[in-house]
Amino acid sequence: MTNFYVVATPIGNLGDISQRALNVLREVDLVLAEDTRTTKNLLNHFGIEKPIVSYHQHSKISKINEILAMLRNGQNLALVSDAGTPGISDPGGQLVEAIVRELGDLVKIEPIPGPSAITAIASVCGFPMDRFLFLGFPPAKNKRKKFFEEVIASKYPVILYESCHRILKTLGELKEVCSFPERKERTSFQIVVGRELTKKFETIYRGTLNEVAKEIENDKVGGNIKGEFVVAIDKK
Template sequence: MLTQKSFSQSNEGRLYLVPTPIGNLEDMTFRAINILKDVDLILAEDTRNTQKLLNHFEIDTKQMSFHEHNTQQRIPTILKMLEDGQQIAQVSDAGMPSISDPGQELVKVAVSQHLNVVPLPGSNAGITALIASGLVPQPFTFYGFLSRKTKEQKEELEVLKNNPNTVIFYEAPHRLAKTVKQIGSSFGTTRKMVLARELTKRYEEFIRGSIEEVQQWIAENEVRGEFVVMVEGNDHPQVTTNNEWESMTINEHVQKIIDDEQVKPTIAIKQVAKLRGLSKQEVYDIYHQLEQ
C-alpha cells in the first residue's frame, strides 16, 4: 500500500501532469501557467507545438520531447531527475496527459518508485463534449480511439454494443465516415449519436441525431477538425452485461472474450485493457504469465 502526500516536503521531486487547452488558449489556468514557469523541465509530446503555447504565455522553461516513440528511452533519465529533487511537468499537445496521449507509462513507473505525481485539473475533450451532448452524462464509458484495422474495430464494437452507458470515442476527420458506419453496423442506425468538433474554438459545432442522420450529415458536409463521437447506451441489451467482467480475474476476462467472440488472444487482450483502463502490456504480461 502506498500513501502520497503531494506537498509534504519542499525538496522532493514532483511530476506535474499539466493539461493544456484543447483549442482556446484562454482555457489555460493560472496555476498551470505558473507551474510551467516554475518547473525545471517540461516534457512535451511535440516540442514545436508546445513552444507556441509557451511563447503565448511568455514561459521560457526548457523542454524535452516525450512521446510514444521514445517513452522507454526517456523514462530512466526522467526518473533520475525526479529522484534528485527536480520538478518536472508533462504536457500533451492538447488536453490531459495519459488520456489518449502519452503519460501512462511514466506515471506508473514514478508511482512504483514512490515519487510524487501531482495532477492539475483542466481541459478534456471527452468530458467537455459530453456535458453539452444532450445524452445521459453518467454513467459513461470513455473508449478513446478505436482500432484502425476494420476487423479489430468490428470486434471492439461488438463488445461495446450492449453497454448501457453513453460511450465516448475520439476520431480523426479522415476516418470519421468509416468509423461511424461501423458503429451503425454494430449498434444499429437508430441509436442516438452526437458529434462534437472544434471544441472551444470559433467554429465549435455539435451534430445531434440518429446514427443514420449523422451518416447523412457526414456524406453532405466537408469533414474537418478532430471529433468526439458519443453514442447513447443500449437500454435494452440482448445480453445482460452489468460489467460482469468486474468479478473476473484478468485471465478469465481475456479467455471469455476469446471464447465468446472467437478472436485471437491479442485482440482480447486489447479489449480487456481498454475496458479496465490498463495498458496492453500489463494485460499481456498477466495473461501469458498465467498461461505458462
C-alpha cells in the same frame, strides 16, 4: 520532495488554460511534451521560457529512464500533451506508471486539472451522464468489429475519440455492427459528435447515426472536417 506535475492544457481555445497551470509551467525546471513545437507555441503565447523535452508514444524505454534520472536528481517536471489532459488516450499514463513503480514516495505526482474533450462533450450531449463508458480511439486496423460491439453492448452512454480521416469510416462500421443479422435486438442510437471543440469552427452534430454521418459527409464535400472528433453515443 521532487514534484511531477500532470498538466492539462487547452483543447483549442487558449483562454481555457488555468492560472494554476501557468504558474506550474513557469516554476518547473523542464516541460515534457508530446510535440515540442505545439508546446513551444503554447509557452511562447504566455511568455514562458522553459526547456522542453519530447515524450510521446514512440519514446523508448531509454527516454523513460532519462526522465526518472532527472527526478532522482531533484528536478521538478511538468508533463503536457498536445491538447487536454495527459494520460487519457495518450502515452502519459505509461510514464506516470513508471514513476510510481520506480520512485514511489520519492516523487509527489500532482494533477493540474483542466480542459478535456471527454467532459466537454459530456456536458452538452444531453444524455444522462451520471455513468458513462470512455473507450478512447477505435483500433486503426485489427479488432475494430469487437470494439464497436462493445460500444453497442454498453448499458451506459459511450464516449470515444476519432480523427477526421476515419470519422466517417467509424460511423459506417458502427452502423454495420448495429444491423448485423445475428443481432436479435434492434436498438436505435442517438449520437452527438463534437468537432474542433472550443475553437472558432466548433461544430456539434446531433441525431441518429445516419443523420450525423450524412451531415459530416456534406461538410466533407465542403472541405470542413479538419481536426479531431469526440463522439457520444446513447441507446434510445
